[in-house]
Amino acid sequence: MSKFTFILVFTTVSIVCEDNGTNGYNLTFSNSPQSYARQKIRRSVQNWKNHAQCGVTYETRIIGGENAAPGEFPWVVLLLFTSSLLPKNRLAALCSGSIISDRHVITSAHCLIDKDDPSFKLAAVRTGVHNKANHEICVGSVCYPQSKYEDYHIDKQYVHYLFQGSAFSGYDIALIRVDRNFKFNNYVQPICLDTSKTLLKELAGTDFVSSGWGYTRYDKKTKEYYVDANILQKITLPVLSDDQCQLVLQDTYKYSSKISDTESVICAGGSLLRDTCPGDSGGPLMKIISSENDLPRYHLFGTVSFGGTPCGQKFKPGVFTKVSHYLRWISANFNE
Numbered sequence: 001m002s003k004f005t006f007i008l009v010f011t012t013v014s015i016v017c018e019d020n021g022t023n024g025y026n027l028t029f030s031n032s033p034q035s036y037a038r039q040k041i042r043r044s045v046q047n048w049k050n051h052a053q054c055g056v057t058y059e060t061r062i063i064g065g066e067n068a069a070p071g072e073f074p075w076v077v078l079l080l081f082t083s084s085l086l087p088k089n090r091l092a093a094l095c096s097g098s099i100i101s102d103r104h105v106i107t108s109a110h111c112l113i114d115k116d117d118p119s120f121k122l123a124a125v126r127t128g129v130h131n132k133a134n135h136e137i138c139v140g141s142v143c144y145p146q147s148k149y150e151d152y153h154i155d156k157q158y159v160h161y162l163f164q165g166s167a168f169s170g171y172d173i174a175l176i177r178v179d180r181n182f183k184f185n186n187y188v189q190p191i192c193l194d195t196s197k198t199l200l201k202e203l204a205g206t207d208f209v210s211s212g213w214g215y216t217r218y219d220k221k222t223k224e225y226y227v228d229a230n231i232l233q234k235i236t237l238p239v240l241s242d243d244q245c246q247l248v249l250q251d252t253y254k255y256s257s258k259i260s261d262t263e264s265v266i267c268a269g270g271s272l273l274r275d276t277c278p279g280d281s282g283g284p285l286m287k288i289i290s291s292e293n294d295l296p297r298y299h300l301f302g303t304v305s306f307g308g309t310p311c312g313q314k315f316k317p318g319v320f321t322k323v324s325h326y327l328r329w330i331s332a333n334f335n336e
Contacts, residue, residue, distance in 0.1 A: 048327045051101055053184060054192035055288075055297030068232040070130045073211045073298075075099040075191035076232065076283060078126040079111060079176075080151065084119040091123055093132060096212045096283035097176065098300055099190045103155070104334060105176040106193075107282030108303050108321060109163040112174050124151040125178050127188045132213055133230035150188075152178035158333040160326070167306040170264055172321045174282075175333050191286065192299045194324045200266065200301060203287065204241040208268055208301065209234055210318075212283035237269040237285070239301075240317060248317055264325045266302040269317040281305070285320045 057072055075098045080091040097107035105125055112122055128149040155178055160171040182188055194200065211234045240248065245267035268285060285302035302320030323330075 048193050048195050048331055050192040050195070051190040054100075054190045055299060056189060056295060057298060066234060068130070068211055068234040071187045072234070073232065073284070073286075074128075074187050074189040075298075075300075076211050077105055078129050078132060078213070079105075079107060079122060079282065080124040080126055081120045082123045083121070092120070093126075093213070094120070095281045096304075097125065098284045098286075098303070099127070099182060099188070100193060100300070100330075101190055101334065102181045103178050105178070106300070106303060106323070106330070107174050107176060108167065108305055109159045109172045109174040110165075110167045110305070111282045112157055112159055113163070113165055122154055122157060122176070124153055125176060126151050127182060128185075129232070130187070131231045150183065152180065152182065155179045160329060167319075172305045173303065173323075173326050173329070175330060191284065192289075192297050193327070193330075194289075194299045194301045195327060197324065199289075200239070200322070200324065201242065204239055206239065206287075207236040208239050208285050208287045209236055209298075210268070210283060210285050210304065210320075211235075212281075212304065237318065239285075240267040245317075249319070264322050265305065266320040266322050267317045268302070268320060269307075 054075075057074065077097050077099060078093045079095045079097055081094050082091060086092055095107060095111035097105040097111075100106050126149055154176060156176075158175040158177075160173050162171040163169070163173075164171070182190075184190075211232060213230070213232060242262040245262050245265070248267050249262075249265070266285060281304050283304045284300050285304070286298045286300050288296045289299045290296040300323055302322055305319050305321050307316065307318040
């Protein structure tokens with residue numbers, strides 16, 4: 001998952017790229033210099049205010065997952081990239097992200113950074129996608145054209161100023177601002193952010209949902225992923241407790257973040273053949289939260305960061321960037 005899939009839009013290409021390097025238009029490391037970035041975060045409002053329409057689904061990759069229903073996760077978007085490696089006028093779908101406001105998408109920093117090939121540049125955010133191959137929606141054996149997807153150009157990108165180019169080093173979070181407001185409808189909506197400092201601890205052991213278009217097959221002989229999902233996939237993953245996650249980070253992944261491990265990441269999954277996978281990077285880890293005075297709404301708790309290779313290994317859960325840990329950083333760059 002700290003690697004991402006190189007999928008040509010309209011055509012599938014089987015390339016897996018390591019993450020790092022600077023690329024993208026108007027890429028901001030929110031660290032110019034770092035002291036300024038820290039001051040900006042301190043001055044920001046700590047309490048993020050969710051969009052009034054957030055988290056409502058209008059539905060009446062992933063290893064071991066199943067097809068999502070049309071409109072089930074209307075905040076999930078494709079990130080499209082240009083590169084000199086691509087045929088002229090073609091874009092590559094490398095990662096996912098989640099709409100969180102009228103103009104902002106949250107994703108993983110390693111999706112925007114590739115030191116091995118800086119020619120890849122984020123070009124657009126595509127909304128309203130269910131089937132990225134032929135843009136049809138199928139219910140059973142009946143298929144019909146899906147609502148028109150729409151591409152939004154990039155106004156600005158923000159990568160966390162302490163991100164060091166690898167998901168394993170932590171701070172794997174990025175914010176994208178598009179050039180105009182999203183057109184919200186049944187297939188395009190924002191998701192709510194988890195703003196609680198305690199809710200995630202209370203929900204340890206319960207199932208969360210992740211979604212993406214990543215790889216679904218792995219060849220043990222060639223050690224290559226070879227089938228990516230055209231239709232948006234979903235999977236339920238149990239979230240580990242902080243203590244369990246700490247052991248996974250130290251013993252399984254040798255996590256090198258300089259801050260307290262479980263402050264900034266979430267561990268989820270760990271069952272055989274049920275996992276997020278390359279190509280799902282930047283996508284959501286989410287859960288419906290209900291309250292007495294409001295509709296049940298999906299809340300974003302994490303973004304896909306990294307995991308085992310191959311995906312779906314027992315006792316190797318996926319690791320997600322914990323969104324609530326970065327609310328000040330998100331607010332500071334959102335309001336810039």
